[in-house]
Amino acid sequence: MTEKTKLHCTYSMIFRYFQSGIVIIGPSPLCFHHLLKWIPSPYNENGKENIKDFDKIKRRMSNNRSSREPDSYTMNGGKGAYSYSNNSSSQRAGIEASKDIIDEAISKELDLTKLSLTSNAFSVVDLGCSTGPNTFIAVQNILDSIKQKYQSLSLDSEIPEFLVYFNDRTSNDFNTLFASLPPNKQYFAAAVPGSFHGRLFPESSIHFFHSSSALHWLSKVPGECLNKNSLAWNKGRVHYTNAGSEVYDAYAGQFAEDMGKFLEARAKEIVFGGMMVLILSGIESGMCHSKQPAGLLYDLLGASLMDLAKKGVINEEEVDSFNLPLYTATPEEMRERVERNGCFSVVRMEMMKSKLMMDVFLTNVHLATMILRSTTEDIVSKHFGSGVMDEVCQQFSAKALDIAKKLNPEEYQGYRLLVILKRN
Numbered sequence: 001m002t003e004k005t006k007l008h009c010t011y012s013m014i015f016r017y018f019q020s021g022i023v024i025i026g027p028s029p030l031c032f033h034h035l036l037k038w039i040p041s042p043y044n045e046n047g048k049e050n051i052k053d054f055d056k057i058k059r060r061m062s063n064n065r066s067s068r069e070p071d072s073y074t075m076n077g078g079k080g081a082y083s084y085s086n087n088s089s090s091q092r093a094g095i096e097a098s099k100d101i102i103d104e105a106i107s108k109e110l111d112l113t114k115l116s117l118t119s120n121a122f123s124v125v126d127l128g129c130s131t132g133p134n135t136f137i138a139v140q141n142i143l144d145s146i147k148q149k150y151q152s153l154s155l156d157s158e159i160p161e162f163l164v165y166f167n168d169r170t171s172n173d174f175n176t177l178f179a180s181l182p183p184n185k186q187y188f189a190a191a192v193p194g195s196f197h198g199r200l201f202p203e204s205s206i207h208f209f210h211s212s213s214a215l216h217w218l219s220k221v222p223g224e225c226l227n228k229n230s231l232a233w234n235k236g237r238v239h240y241t242n243a244g245s246e247v248y249d250a251y252a253g254q255f256a257e258d259m260g261k262f263l264e265a266r267a268k269e270i271v272f273g274g275m276m277v278l279i280l281s282g283i284e285s286g287m288c289h290s291k292q293p294a295g296l297l298y299d300l301l302g303a304s305l306m307d308l309a310k311k312g313v314i315n316e317e318e319v320d321s322f323n324l325p326l327y328t329a330t331p332e333e334m335r336e337r338v339e340r341n342g343c344f345s346v347v348r349m350e351m352m353k354s355k356l357m358m359d360v361f362l363t364n365v366h367l368a369t370m371i372l373r374s375t376t377e378d379i380v381s382k383h384f385g386s387g388v389m390d391e392v393c394q395q396f397s398a399k400a401l402d403i404a405k406k407l408n409p410e411e412y413q414g415y416r417l418l419v420i421l422k423r424n
């Protein structure tokens with residue numbers, strides 16, 4: 001077998017394993033490391049895929065929209081300049097800001113004596129984990145709090161073994177994630193690929209779910225926004241920010257549907273008394289969407305794409321048919337979904353103010369551009385073709401610099417919505 005054929009077979013195998021939902025599991029990722037040494041990384045030093053070498057294997061057709069999995073886009077992999085792992089400090093801030101509240105919820109509300117543990121294993125899941133390092137920080141905080149709770153109850157000898165499942169879409173760069181697992185971790189690690197809008201685990205098998213900066217990603221763009229004959233057709237924009245109410249309503253409907261499916265799946269998977277922590281972009285009810293930093297970011301991305309269309313780099317119909325599947329929910333919407341599901345009680349529901357993104361915008365346009373790039377390059381490139389992102393970022397930076405001089409930061413406010421639920 002030639003090296004090329006070996007490589008092809010191994011990658012095809014790994015992809016089939018991920019797609020079929022088979023879990024890769026082990027206290028130390030030794031086998032994975034051997035594989036990683038043997039297989040060259042599919043990401044270059046900038047965190048972009050080495051398409052030249054891997055396109056046959058992944059059968060990626062960058063401009064063939066009909067061939068795509070609906071949920072195939074994800075964050076930039078690898079550890080390069082444009083990678084998520086190097087540009088995720090704003091998301092990390094959300095994990096850090098929630099730490100004490102989660103700790104308190106575990107200490108006061110998680111009844112360890114009533115949780116059923118099969119084979120003395122406590123299972124924790126991070127949904128939408130991406131490539132790290134944020135997921136490792138979030139998981140460690142949770143494990144520390146749980147161990148602390150055992151100790152505070154003088155149950156030191158009953159501290160279980162921990163099994164941590166890292167979930168993300170199949171196209172996530174799990175190689176980078178597992179290659180960067182903390183060497184001194186005190187848990188077993190496993191990958192569970194697939195969309196969190198559906199079932200991922202057997203019934204009553206999980207004790208603790210966590211998800212940060214992931215649930216505001218919708219399962220898809222609402223169909224009406226792409227239909228020229230619909231009032232919700234989102235011509236010339238890429239998001240509902242500054243669009244008509246029909247567009248917003250279509251997005252809100254998609255979020256409600258997605259969150260319904262999410263809660264339904266988790267309700268089956270979590271044990272009675274188990275806890276779920278969700279951290280996502282939030283907005284106060286009635287607040288103007290264009291006055292939140294994320295809205296500003298999406299608007300500038302849309303304007304940058306329209307500029308490229310005017311220059312003839314891309315065409316306008318392509319912009320019309322492109323929308324970001326991202327939604328910022330109000331606490332009321334979340335509560336309504338939880339109540340409708342009926343399987344969870346709300347332990348905490350908090351809007352946490354976040355100045356960070358606005359500060360980044362005003363003081364560090366380069367970082368704002370990197371945040372945009374690391375999170376949207378995949379979805380943008382899959383729609384407009386690989387190679388367009390450099391120009392998108394140039395346009396975006398120029399616009400962001402310009403707007404940063406003019407806007408009044410007092411008018412903008414970012415929020416994170418923190419929701420802690422317990423299975424009834």
Ligand SMILES: C[S@@+](CC[C@H](N)C(=O)[O-])C[C@H]1O[C@@H](n2cnc3c(N)ncnc32)[C@H](O)[C@@H]1O
Nearest residue numbers: 074091128129130134168169195196212214217
């Ligand atoms: C901004 S990253 C957040 C990563 C990490 N949780 C953090 O806080 O830094 C969002 C992640 O959610 C994942 N994601 C979005 N929708 C998903 C879905 N339906 N199922 C699983 N993962 C999803 C994306 O692929 C991406 O890796």
